Amino acid sequence: MANLSFLMSLLALSLSLVFAVDPSNLQDFCVANSIDQGSSTCKDPKLVEANDFYYSGLHISGNTSNSVGSKVTPVFASQLPGLNTLGISVARVDIAAWGINPPHTHPRATEIFTVLEGTVEVGFISSNPENRHFRKVLQKGDVFVFPIGLIHYQRNVGYGKVVAIAAHNSQNPGVITIGNAIFGSTHQIANEVLARAFQLDRNTINYLQSKF
Ligand SMILES: *[C@@H]1O[C@H](CO)[C@@H](O)[C@H](O)[C@H]1NC(C)=O
Numbered sequence: 001m002a003n004l005s006f007l008m009s010l011l012a013l014s015l016s017l018v019f020a021v022d023p024s025n026l027q028d029f030c031v032a033n034s035i036d037q038g039s040s041t042c043k044d045p046k047l048v049e050a051n052d053f054y055y056s057g058l059h060i061s062g063n064t065s066n067s068v069g070s071k072v073t074p075v076f077a078s079q080l081p082g083l084n085t086l087g088i089s090v091a092r093v094d095i096a097a098w099g100i101n102p103p104h105t106h107p108r109a110t111e112i113f114t115v116l117e118g119t120v121e122v123g124f125i126s127s128n129p130e131n132r133h134f135r136k137v138l139q140k141g142d143v144f145v146f147p148i149g150l151i152h153y154q155r156n157v158g159y160g161k162v163v164a165i166a167a168h169n170s171q172n173p174g175v176i177t178i179g180n181a182i183f184g185s186t187h188q189i190a191n192e193v194l195a196r197a198f199q200l201d202r203n204t205i206n207y208l209q210s211k212f
Contacts, residue, residue, distance in 0.1 A: 029053075040084055052082045058165075064099055068101070070094060072091050077089065089109075089170060097158065100155045103152065109148055112166070113165075119137065120162045
């Protein structure tokens with residue numbers, strides 16, 4: 001009897017772990033009606049067609065002519081309405097030689113990153129107080145995982161371009177780019193706050209804010 005109740009609680013625990021990210025489905029599909037990335041009403045199933053589950057374009061290189069030298073091309077629910085409620089999405093990552101994908105986090109998803117081309121340094125930082133930096137140089141065919149919510153980055157350390165595919169266990173993983181969020185928020189954070197937080201003087205903070 002004691003063993004049975006132990007097994008039942010183990011089962012309940014494993015079920016609650018299964019539902020830890022996007023909720024599970026009550027129907028075969030729920031093609032998004034709106035372009036909103038979050039939850040949406042379902043398109044009438046009778047009107048759903050193959051193209052609702054289809055996206056074309058990840059063969060096209062992203063334009064990396066920008067200050068960081070990288071471009072992410074997302075295929076989230078807003079680009080592919082059939083992804084709605086399925087808890088999964090994908091993106092293409094292009095990084096020019098010595099470009100970076102700056103430190104960022106996905107608040108709602110773990111990311112699994114597969115290198116198709118090039119040589120790329122990747123890393124993520126664990127939570128306080130350890131703040132351990134896990135770092136690795138990847139080659140074509142290598143796969144690396146960034147656990148949900150943790151700050152991570154990529155840098156092209158080869159001579160050619162980097163092309164990678166990043167998959168996420170959310171239809172809408174979200175992105176918070178650390179520098180942009182901290183120094184470029186609309187309604188800036190008071191420079192006194194950032195000066196103390198980063199142990200810098202206010203002029204340096206003003207300069208950083210002007211860069212974002
Ligand atoms: C890439 O982006 C840059 C900067 O926005 C722009 O000048 C250039 O025309 C773009 N290149 C292509 C091929 O779209």
